[in-house]
Amino acid sequence: MHDKTLTELATALAAGEFSSRELTESLLARIERLDGELNSFITVTAEQALQAADAADAARAKGEAGPLAGLPLALKxxxxxxxxxxxxxxxxxxxxVSPYDATVVEKLAAAGTISLGKTNMDEFAMGSSNENSHYGPVKNPWDLTAVPGGSSGGSAAAVAAGLVPAALGTDTGGSIRQPAAFCGITGxxxxxxxxxxxxxxxxxxxxxxxxPMARSAEDCALLLGTIAGHDxxxxxxxxxxxxxxRAELEASLSGLKIGLPKEYFGDGLAPEVEAAVRDAIKVYESLGASVREVSLPHTDLAIPAYYVIAPAEASSNxxxxxxxxxxxxxxxxxDLEDLYKRTRAEGFxxxxxxxxxxxxxxxxxxxFDAYYKKAQQVRRLIRQDFLDAFEDVDVLMGPASPTPAFDLGAKKDPVSMYLQDIYTIAINLAGIPGISVPAGFASGRPVGLQILGPHFAEQQLLNVAHQFQQATDWHRRQPAFGKENA
Amino acid sequence: MQWEAVIGLEVHVQLATQSKIFSGASTAFGAEPNTQACAVDLGLPGVLPVLNEAAVAMAVQFGLGINAEIPETSIFDRKNYFYPDLPKGYQTSQMYHPIVGPGEVEISLEDGSTKRVRVHHAHLEEDAGKSLHEDFHGMTGIDLNRAGTPLLEIVSEPDMRSAKEAVAYIKALHSIVTYLGISDGNMAEGSMRCDVNVSVRPKGQETLGTRAEIKNVNSFRFVEKAIAYEIERQVELIEEGGKVVQETRLYDPEADETRSMRTKEEANDYRYFPCPDLLPVVLDQAYVDHLRDSLPELPSEKRARFESELGLSAYDASVLSSTRPMAEYFEAVKDSCGDAKLAANWVQGELAGQLNRENLDIADSPISATQLGGLIRRVIDETINGKAAKQVFMALWNGEGETADEVIEAKGLKQVTDTGAIEAMIDQVIADSPVQVAQYVEADEAKRGKMIGYFVGQVMKASRGTANPQQVNALLKQKLDQS
Structure with missing residues (x-):
């Protein structure tokens, strides 16, 4: 059961191949068996999960189950x-212990999904390797000496290791796409x-x-439809x-115009990663897409601008x-000052x-003027870069990260860690959507292809990603970690 | 040397919304601590603010009420500082793009003249909670009921030159916000709080002196006293060769003095930046026009109309327009009796006196405007004389009748204007007072004028106050002079 996609599990549950309780118990057992090593969960909510699974099974028996009812997942x-x-x-x-549910948590629960627990992450979502967690680092299921990426590293690792078919993550500068790429899943x-x-x-x-972070673009489409919307x-x-x-997933890519930002294929990009991405582009060409080079001239300003704006907001938040x-x-x-100083010194x-x-x-x-205001100006330029590019092409493609997952403990210098996010950070500054899909391996570690679209073009991104997954099986590959006989 | 004080005020007005500025929690005053603070007010992880449209409407109404510019776009900023009763570690306010632009407020001075005080801007912000230092055995209690209550901070230009002008300005603001119904204006409950900026300079000098800010002065009286103290302190300091330092001071009403709280060097850097959780507030013209069309008549307009249309004195017009309940009461009395001047006299005289004696607000007057109007009508048509009118007033006050007519009837206070009846009473009084009559006859004209009062009193007494005093006077004089 653990290697199926969310969509396949939904079909199996609907067909009565197994119950939600059986599925949930099986995954909880797998978490019990494997997560001691992986450390992808901070909290496992087994009891609540089983109750919810029974409720979903009961609803199904009465014919009241919706399409996502009884499906297990995890929450960052x-x-x-x-x-x-x-x-x-x-x-x-x-x-x-929160006295309230986030809107997305409410929506997922209302759809009948079952949360198995809360996944590990970089502290306050600040990090690119999941090594900044109070609960210890998460390991990459493809190679236990490698990081899973961050900050949604727990979600990515749990999905990749088959502990849960899908999970929610958050992305402020690449925190869904980069760990998805490192762990060989779709985010x-x-x-x-x-x-x-x-x-x-x-x-x-x-x-x-x-x-959403899941095993396929189709699963991401299913989950996005559940959590999206005005609040x-x-x-x-x-x-x-x-x-x-999911409505446009099967649409043909014939005539699709793909732009390759030249700035995303420059210095610092690992050759094996570039090779995997270029192979993926060839797949798209075979599906009828055309490819051209484009430029996002302010790309090199994205990291400096991000590291002004994000910390500014964080310092207040x-x-x-x-x-x-x-x-x-x-x-x-x-006294009061001592309370503030020691609480924050100890807690962060x-x-x-x-x-x-x-x-x-x-x-x-x-x-303020030299940093924050200037960074906001840069942010507008970066956004304009993308808007200009989308005048000429439908989507942009490139690597999600310049390298595959690096070794745990390899990046001691914060700036070298920040530079990991060179291909993902500008997307958040521009506010546009992006998806990372598995596109091969470099030195045995997964490589992610990043696909970007204009604001609110999620439907098209999912279609483009899904068609790739119909033509390739990178997203179906599974790590050796956790195999029953391993 | 002649000194001149320069005063500017920042007045925080609590807006009378049902719920808080960024959450759905109630704003009612006086609830048990921390019972009116929801997840958003507590600043729990993950919560987000949602702007209360009613607070926006009230702020715009205020702006329109002082003829201010209403910018199309206003933006909320975060003012960052740590304080235990500030749950998020920042206050959401408007630093750079306030909702209300420059406007002006007309104030009335004691000599009846008026002056315009410019308002620099007014902005929306959230209130903090309260720190309670008593009853916690050396610890501090935090009550977050007030956290997130909408405030409109009204920032004046330094246009005031005396404590009295500052008080007149606050009173004018109080009157505007209560007229508009956007605040209850209750200073005791903190619905209006003032920060006062005071500096002094030699009279005639143009550049401003160094100012001190006095925080949180919460009554008209304290504002006046705090400013008066502060002016004196600064003048004395300079005259003794010292220098005023820019600082924040606190007014202690018990000691009647201001004390230094923190100097500029210790001041916070609030690190303002636009709040990323809230969108800019964009007001379209139709929305502003709609609010403008629904504005009530404001105190300055009322005051002008009372003078020009009703012929009231500047003083009367100012007093009667000072609060909305007062103006509404007066206008109802005037409409009922048809005589603005008499209505003004009664409302400010007999009624105000009685309310004052019993410490009542005009809204709680036991005599309704219609009752008082009916009473004045009977004075106008001479059914009763002035003396009887006061009796009727007290009877109505004490609930001894529904209408003036009822009281007049029941108490037999109808004025006697029948010459024959009055003459009969006069004859009786003259017959009963031979000594006084003899003295009168012997007195000269000047003394007679005084002595006639005795006879008038006797006749009025005989009529139980109902005789027409003018008639009594005239007839008495005639009869006595013939004696």
Whole structure:
């Protein structure tokens, strides 16, 4: 059961091949057996999952089950879940049990899906390797010495290892697409505003977006249709109808115009990764697409702009963790200042502190114009780059990451870690959607092809990704880790 | 040296919305601590603000009420600082693009003249919670009921020159916001709070002196006293060779003094930046026009109309237009009796006095405007004289009748204007007072004028106050002079 896609499991449940309880028990057993090594979950909610599975089975018996009823998945531990710890990968929230559900959590529960638990992540979604978690690093199921990517590394690893068929992640600068690429799964970052952010612990509010991580584009389409939509509780969610994202999956790609940003094929791109991506482009040509080179001239400004805007917003968003109302509080504070200082010194990890410091600095009097305002100007230029490119082509393609998954502990210098996100970060600054699909291997580790489209072009992205998956089987490959006989 | 004070005010007005500015929690005053704070107000991880449209409408109404520019776009910013009763570690406010642009407020001074005070801008923001330092055994309690309550911060230009002008300005704002119904204006419950900026300079000098900001002054009286104290402190300081430092001060009403709270060097860098969780507020013209069309008549307009159309004095017009309940009461009395001046006299005289004695607000007056109007009608048509009118007033006040007519009838207060009846009473009084009559006859004209009062009093007494006093006077004089 663990190697099936969400869509296949839905069919099997509907056909009565097995019950949701059987499926859930089987996956919980697999998590029990394998996750000690993988560390992809922070919290497993076995009891609630089994109850929900029984409810789904009962609904099915009465003929009241919807298309997603009884399907297990996992939630990145950034989504607030009522009655369940929501840690965001931080010691600061290790004791935080949310009194409410995030909008996407509500929607998934209303659709009858079953959450098996909360997945590991870089603390407050700050990181590209999942090594910044209070709960320890996650391992890459393809190679246990490699990182799974981040910040949604737990979700990616759990899906890749067959612990769960799909999971929700969040993406602020590549946090869905890069771990999806590293772990050989499909991950979609929707258009900013497509999915409600209510109940998603904020990192950088103008960039954060939730999205599905799964074994196929088809599964991502199924999940996106469930979580997308306007939410009155999130003013930045867009009041725009939600199409059936599966409706156009089978559309022909004949005549599709693909642009290859030349800046995404330059220095620093590992040759094996480039080779895999170029092979994937050839597949598209064989499907009737045309390919041309395009330019996104401000690409090199994306990382600097991101590391001004995201930390600025984060420094403010994370001010609420002060030890007063919830979360970690230091022992026996001498006074208010001591309470703030020790609570935050103890509760936050190094990378979070680093970004709070950067953000506090860039917003300070005398620096605001030079950093924050300038970064916002750059952001507009980057967005315009994409809008201009989409005048000429339907989608853009390139690598999701310059290298395959690197070794655990390999990147000690924060800046070299930041540079990992060179192909993903601009997409968040522009607010456009992007998807990473498995496209081969480099040194035995998965390579992700990133496909980008204009704002709200998710339907087309999913169609383009799905057609590739109809023509290739990279997305069906599974790691040796966790095989029954292994 | 002659000194001049320069005063500017930042007035925080709590808007009378049902729910908070960014959440659905209630804004009612006085609930048990932390019972009116939802997930959003608590700043729980993951929550997001949603702007309350009613707060926007109220802010725009205020702007229209002071003839301010209403910019098409306003933007919420985050003001970042740590404080235990500030749940998110930032206050959502409007730093760079406020909802209300420059406008002006007309204030009335004690000499009856008016002055215009410019308003720099007004912006929307959320209130913080309260820190409670008592009853917690050396610890601090936090009540977040108030967190997220909508505030309109109205920032004046430094246009005021005395404590009295500052008070007049706050009173004018109070009057505008209560007329508009956008705030209850209850200062005791914190619905209006003032930060006062004060500096002094030699009279005639153009450049401004260094200012001190006095935080959180919460009554008209304290504003006046705090400013008066602060002006004196600064003048004394400079005259003794010292320098005023830019700082934040607190007014202590018990000691009647201001004390330094923090200097500029210790001031926070609030690191303002646009709030990424809220979209810019874009107001289309039709929306603003609709709000403009539905504005009630405002105090300055009313005051002008009371003077020009009703012929009231500047003073009367100003007092009667000062609050909306007062103006509404007065206008109802005037409509009922048809005489604006008499209505003004009664409302400000007998009624105001009685309300004052019993410490009642005009909205709680036991006498309705219609009752008072009916009473004045009977004065106008001379059914009763002034003395009887006061009796009728008190009877109505005490609930001894529904209408003036009922009281007049029941108490037999109808004025006697029948000359024959009055003459009969006069004859009786003259017959009963031989000594006084003799003295009168011997007195000269000047003394007689005073002495006649005795006889008038006797006749009025005999008529139980119902005789027409003018008639009594005239007839008495005639009869006595013939004696």
């Amino acid at each position: 531990d950034i989504f607030c879940t009522r009655g369940v710890r929501t840690s965001c990968g931080s010691k600061m929230l290790d004791n935080f 979609l970052k929707p258009t900013y505003g497509r999915v409600s952010r209510y109940g998603m612990v904020a990192y950088a509010s103008s960039l954060d977006q939730a999205g 009155l509780r999130d003013s930045t969610s867009v009041a725009r109808g939600v199409p059936d994202y 994370l001010s609420r963790y002060d030890g007063v109302r919830f979360g970690h509080r230091c022992e026996n504070p001498a 990890g190094d990378e979070v502190k680093r970004r709070i410091l950067i953000g506090t600095h860039t917003l300070s009097e005398g620096f």
